[in-house]
Amino acid sequence: MxxxxxxxxxxxxxxxxxxxxxxxxxxxxxxxxxxxxxxxxxxxxxxxxxxxxxxxxxxxxxxxxxxxxxxxxxxxxxxxxxxxxxxxxxxxxxxxxxxxxxxxxxxxxxxxxxxxxxxxxxxxLAPTVTRRLVADIVRRRRAEAAAEVTPTRLDGLTAREVETLRMLARGLTNAEIATTMFVSEHTVKTHVSNVLSKLGLRDRVQAVISAYETGLVTPGGGEHNDPS
CATH class of the missing domain: 3.40.50.2300 (Response regulator)
Structure with missing residues (x-):
């Protein structure tokens, strides 16, 4: 088709x-x-x-x-x-x-x-320019969104789901996430689906934005170990 x-x-x-x-x-x-x-x-x-x-x-x-x-x-x-x-x-x-x-x-x-x-x-998300653009603009917008978007948005995620979100924000594919977490791609797909559902997100791009906005991942590559 x-x-x-x-x-x-x-x-x-x-x-x-x-x-x-x-x-x-x-x-x-x-x-x-x-x-x-x-x-x-x-x-x-x-x-x-x-x-x-x-x-x-x-x-x-x-x-x-x-x-x-x-x-x-x-x-x-x-x-x-x-x-x-x-x-x-x-x-x-x-x-x-x-x-x-x-x-x-x-x-x-x-x-x-x-x-x-x-x-x-x-x-x-694969092209480097996309990740750089999202990181750059989110960095400038986080101050404006701080009053509305807080790390508590991630409280409903399991530890595995938080780790999956962190890897999505780094631009990893499902296969790469599976290898890193030592799980199957099917399990990764389930984690991704759960992240999108729990956070009310449309797709992986919005998941990346959410990771930056909540401070789970910061522009320049820094990451917070505790989303809360």
Whole structure:
């Protein structure tokens, strides 16, 4: 079954270029395009794609609001497109439910890989730039969120689940976590599922943000051994 994709960008050449790259893949089908945020939301409602490539800075309705609506209304995975790797809206987009982001100068193979990864239910955490971006923006936002987000959010997690969350924040895959914890990948998947469920999170990207915000992991690689 093909991965159904909608490409939303106010620059026609970008839409066409990304569409041609994706449509050339045997397992990906571009089912629609959108030139602004409102059109993107409407396209997702009408076409029920698996993945929405969505520019952050859009006319009529910006990409952030569009992402928030799409993630709230559907199971469509959202990948934000941005020109700058430190776009101030990326953090908000991830918190709104986006599964990751891509720079607009992304390589052809990386674009295709990203769509497949997100469609499979994973998040764009592997690239170093993603982890660096999340860490940088969370560091600047933690002071603002301190009154609302506290380490007590982690009190409901077991020790194993806390350790799993810590490793997710470091960017480890399920296989790598399994090796480190000396358990099966199935067990890791269960831990990840429990973490997301208990913390009310949509996916692994939001789990990483939560780990930084609660102080379980700090920008620069420091970690707290006791989340409470």
């Amino acid at each position: 093909s991965v159904r994709v909608v490409v939303a960008d106010d620059q026609e050449l970008v839409r066409i270029g990304f569409g041609m790259i994706l449509q050339a893949q045997p397992d990906i089908e571009v089912v629609g395009e959108a030139g602004d945020g409102a059109e993107a939301v409407d396209a997702v409602r009408r076409l029920t794609p698996d993945v929405l490539l969505l520019d952050i800075r859009m006319p009529v309705m910006d990409g952030l609001e569009a992402a928030r609506r799409v993630c709230a209304e559907s199971d469509c995975k959202v990948v934000m497109l941005t020109t700058f790797d430190l776009d101030e809206y990326v953090y908000d987009a991830l918190c709104a439910g986006a599964s990751g982001f891509l720079l607009k100068d992304v390589r052809r193979d990386d674009l295709v890989h990203a769509v497949r990864v997100v469609a499979a239910g994973d998040s764009l």
